[in-house]
Amino acid sequence: MSTDLVIYQEEYKTLEDVLRRLRVDSNARAIFLIDKNGQQIAAAGEIDQFDTTSLASLTAGNVAATDGLAKLIGEREFSVLFHEGQQDHIHISIVGKRAILLVIFDDRSSLGLVRLRVKRASGEMEAVFEQMANRATEAEAAASSASPFAEITDEDIDALFSE
Amino acid sequence: MTFINYANKEINCKIVYYGPGLGGKTTNLQYIYDKTALESKGKMISLATEADRTLFFDFLPLDLGKVRGFTTRFHLYTVPGQVFYDASRKLILKGVDGVVFVADSQEARMDANVESIRNLEENLEEHGFDLRKIPYALQFNKRDLPGVVPLDQMYRMLNYKREPTFEAVATTGVGVFDTLRAVAKLILKDLRQSATG
Ligand SMILES: Nc1nc2c(ncn2[C@@H]2O[C@H](COP(=O)(O)OP(=O)(O)OP(=O)(O)O)[C@@H](O)[C@H]2O)c(=O)[nH]1
Ligand SMILES: [Mg+2]
Secondary structure (H helix, E strand, C coil): CCCCCCCCCCHHHHHHHHHHHHHHCCCCCEEEECCCCCEEEEEECCCHHHCCCHHHHHHHHHHHHHHHHHCCCCCCCCCEEECCCCEEEEEEEEEEEEEEEEECCCCCCCHHHHHHHHHHHHHHHHHHHHHHHHHHCCCCCHHHHHHHHHHHCCHHHHHCCCC | CCCEECCCEEEEEEEEEECCCCHHHHHHHHHHHHHHHHHEEEEEEEECCCCCCEEEEEEEEEEEEEEEEEEEEEEEEEECCCCCHHHHHHHHHCCCCCEEEEEEEEHHHHHHHHHHHHHHHHHHHHHHCCCCCCEEEEEEECCCCCCCHHHHHHHHHHHHCCCCCCEEEEECCCCCHHHHHHHHHHHHHHHHHHHCC
16 A cells, blocks of 8 residues: 655745746746645645645546556656646656656757756656655654544544534 | 645545436436535536436536545436446446445336346446445435335335344435434544554
């Protein structure tokens, strides 16, 4: 079973910095980092312009379907997807084992530029994910003793549904 | 796979509605969507055929409020129930935290219910999950129809591990929130369990 994804302030900041830089370097409209199950991890750029939750879920669905196709024809994965629109285009790539990078760009940028910049940024993000994975295995016990959920009561849970 | 973000103080969980075709999975989500306050829900996405059968999934993000200062968000998905969409069902189970099984109470659908539970068991296994361990709730839907199978009979046939079980009429909302609440609670208790070790 896959372990839970836990992200801390510092890692989050690093990822956001990478996204922000990537967005400037690639001249993109917006950039989203999404986990393969469809939850947004971080974002940068004109994020107010988009329904980010839907975007994350559909992107993950898209990647999952494409992964399924890849396996059917004996490929491990298709590492890049590109959808070309009239004005806006979408570049989707896999980062590490469990994340997806979604870049939305228009004609102020180009596919070549996006591809180039994504490659570099992916390396940096993979390093962060590796660090997260190591931390998860090493210090799982230590981290979980500080988990807010150790203290959850039945009343807390009931309160969620009280309205 | 729960996603806990300490930077944003958010926790995200994934609930999948499973069950045979036309059992009422999409109707459950639609009812939840209709009855949830605007500020607590996102857009509902339905990837469906022209005839309104689920083709890939329905998706509904829900904010249930805060636990211990953490915004608790549930992502609800349905699978396509039609047998030949098995590849898609498998994909959607990825990273699931809890499952709701929506059974159709009509006599003619009992075999389909049984087959779908077996299919769920298998597909969970492929992702390394175990139906015996995962947070799980069972719903007997379409109780409004005439001549449905009696409850105790359905229970004997479909209940897997004494999971919380509810009668429902998804079209009018009977039992819909009870079912959701039950599985959400099991998920949060699971989180507590794994946090305390
Ligand atoms: N009478 C009655 N009809 C219901 C009930 N719940 C759902 N239906 C109807 O059953 C039909 C199928 O419901 P859906 O929610 O689309 O079924 P589904 O499980 O999503 O089906 P797939 O997407 O094919 O897997 C619709 O016409 C619903 O209106 C119920 O409790 N009672
Ligand atoms: Mg459906």
